[in-house]
Amino acid sequence: MKKAAVLLGAALLLIPAHAHALVQVLGSGLAHDCYVSAKTGIQPIAGLATCDEALREEALGPGQRAGTYINRGVIKAALNRIDDAMQDYNQGIAMKPDLGDGYVDRGAALIHLKRYGEAMDDINKGIGLGLSYEHVGYYNRGVAEFYMGRIKESYYDYKKALEIAPDFTPATEQLKNFVVTTVPACKEEGQGDGSPFRPRAAIKPP
Numbered sequence: 078m079k080k081a082a083v084l085l086g087a088a089l090l091l092i093p094a095h096a097h098a099l100v101q102v103l104g105s106g107l108a109h110d111c112y113v114s115a116k117t118g119i120q121p122i123a124g125l126a127t128c129d130e131a132l133r134e135e136a137l138g139p140g141q142r143a144g145t146y147i148n149r150g151v152i153k154a155a156l157n158r159i160d161d162a163m164q165d166y167n168q169g170i171a172m173k174p175d176l177g178d179g180y181v182d183r184g185a186a187l188i189h190l191k192r193y194g195e196a197m198d199d200i201n202k203g204i205g206l207g208l209s210y211e212h213v214g215y216y217n218r219g220v221a222e223f224y225m226g227r228i229k230e231s232y233y234d235y236k237k238a239l240e241i242a243p244d245f246t247p248a249t250e251q252l253k254n255f256v257v258t259t260v261p262a263c264k265e266e267g268q269g270d271g272s273p274f275r276p277r278a279a280i281k282p283p
Contacts, residue, residue: 107131108145115148118155125152143173147182154182159189177206181214188221196221212242219251228255 108131114124128149131137137145150165166183170176180203187196200221204214219234232255238248 107135108137108141111145111152112148115151121152121155125149125156128152139172140176143169143176143179145169146172147176147179150186151182154186154189159186162186175206177203177208177214178210179203180206181208181210181217184221185217188217188224191224193221193225197225212238212245212248215241216245216248216251219248223251223254232257 107127111124111128111131114121114127128145131145132142132149146165146169150162150169153159153162153165163183163186166179166186170179170183173179180199184196184199184203187193187199197218200214200218204211204218208214215234216238219231219238222228222231222234232252235248235251238245239252242248
C-alpha cells in the first residue's frame with residue numbers, strides 16, 4: 078500500500094521581507110513615545126528625534142535604556158540606515174544580553190545584509206530567550222531559511238508565526254510562495270531519499 082506524502086515547493090511570487098520585534102517601554106515619557114513611533118512607523122524622522130531625546134535626557138533604568146536603543150534601531154532600519162541600526166542593536170544587547178527581541182531585530186538587519194547564517198544564529202537565540210513579539214521571531218527565521226534554500230523549514234516557520242498571530246499579514250502573504258501537493262511517497266518505490274519535502278525546479282503559480 079502506498080503512503081501519502083506532501084510535496085512542497087517554493088514559487089517566487091513574493092519576495093520575503095523581514096519584520097521587526099519591539100521592546101515595550103511602559104509609562105508616559107519620551108522612551109514610551111519612542112516605542113510607539115517604532116511600532117506604528119508613523120513619522121520616523123520625528124520618532125528618531127524622540128528616541129534621541131529619551132536617551133539623552135531621561136533617567137532610564139537599564140532595561141528601558143536597552144529597549145530604547147533597540148526601538149531606535151528599528152526606526153533606523155525602517156529608514157534603511159542599516160549600519161546605524163546595527164550599532165543600536167549591539168548597544169541594546171550589550172546592556173541587556175537577555176533581551177530576546179534585540180537579537181531578532183539584529184537578525185533582521187543581518188538578513189538585509191544577506192548574512193543569513195549569522196541572522197539565523199541571532200534569531201534562534203532570541204527565540205530561545207523569549208520574545209514580546211514571538212511571531213516575528215518565527216517569521217524572520219522563515220525569511221532567512223527561505224533565502225538559504227531551506228524550503229521545508231521556512232514553510233513551517235511561516236505557519237508557526239501564523240499560528241501564534243493569525244492576523245499577521247506578512248506570514249499569510251509569504252505562504253502564498255509555496256505550493257503543497259499530496260503525492261505518493263517515493264521511498265517505497267526506490268526513488269529518492271524518501272523525504273516528502275523538496276523544492277521543485279519549476280513551479281507554476283497556484
